[in-house]
């Protein structure tokens with residue numbers, strides 16, 4: 001099926017959206033935009049700076065800690081970042097890891113910086129733009145066109161939309177009349193939280209809580225406003241003997257993740273909920289239910305290959 005005109009809107013500038021965009025460029029497809037509600041790129045590849053006692057800044061990763069490297073097809077991508085000084089390889093037993101330098105968000109910034117301008121000389125990446133609704137501008141079939149509306153910006157239309165946000169958020173955006181594809185009832189994305197702190201003696205520390213073992217605490221934490229949640233997390237970390245007294249603390253920060261890691265991810269590389277409306281990201285391309293940054297990147301690449309084969313029949317993905 002040929003989709004025309006080939007304007008692609010990618011929702012989400014995390015690992016999936018950014019590497020999908022780079023793959024599209026590698027296929028010679030330039031007519032796309034990436035839209036993210038956040039002020040920075042990376043999604044769950046997120047870093048946060050905290051003040052140290054000597055007034056310098058310490059960088060912590062609040063989401064992804066390390067990239068487990070098992071996919072031969074992705075080694076080149078990681079090595080490119082290694083050469084640029086953004087990733088560093090580490091080995092633990094048989095498993096190789098990539099660790100970020102200085103923080104995981106640097107990798108997302110590196111990928112974003114590699115994107116070229118579109119055919120009209122404009123930036124393809126737009127931040128601080130939250131997709132509120134998706135609707136059809138024509139009814140189904142070939143040439144179906146989608147309209148994205150936003151909280152603050154003028155609507156955008158595209159013939160292809162790829163939703164790379166965490167699956168529950170993507171499903172909320174599916175337009176009325178688009179049925180939920182059955183396999184999508186399977187994956188669940190668990191919450192998580194991490195409390196970070198710097199100490200007067202120079203120590204940098206963290207306490208992570210993750211589901212299912214910490215589920216009741218996490219569910220309660222997600223209901224609180226930011227200040228109350230920080231106080232509650234500090235109290236729990238003190239109770240556990242992890243967080244020292246206030247006199248030893250320079251700064252604390254709590255990051256809450258409503259969606260952290262997927263359980264029951266699908267083997268399918270992506271799903272097309274309706275013609276030209278794709279769902280991709282870390283709920284897809286799973287090996288043995290395993291899900292991580294590598295799965296997100298693979299899912300994005302598979303979507304790019306699919307679009308390249310539809311939009312540019314002359315270009316055969318390798």
Ligand SMILES: Cc1cc2nc3c(=O)[nH]c(=O)nc-3n(C[C@H](O)[C@H](O)[C@H](O)COP(=O)(O)OP(=O)(O)OC[C@H]3O[C@@H](n4cnc5c(N)ncnc54)[C@H](O)[C@@H]3O)c2cc1C
Pocket residue numbers: 011012013014015016017035036037038041042043044045062063064065066067068129130131132164165166169192193257259260261280281282283291292293294296
């Ligand atoms: C605490 C934690 C620890 C983890 N540890 C690891 C680890 O060590 N190793 C590992 O490999 N993986 C880890 N993961 C999992 C990993 O982070 C994810 O698998 C991967 O980063 C997902 O990338 P993504 O692009 O699919 O989604 P995301 O990174 O979530 O990107 C989706 C983007 O969509 C945007 N978005 C959402 N809704 C909208 C909207 N309506 N409009 C516009 N934009 C929108 C978001 O702002 C976000 O930037 C961890 C995750 C968490 C939270």
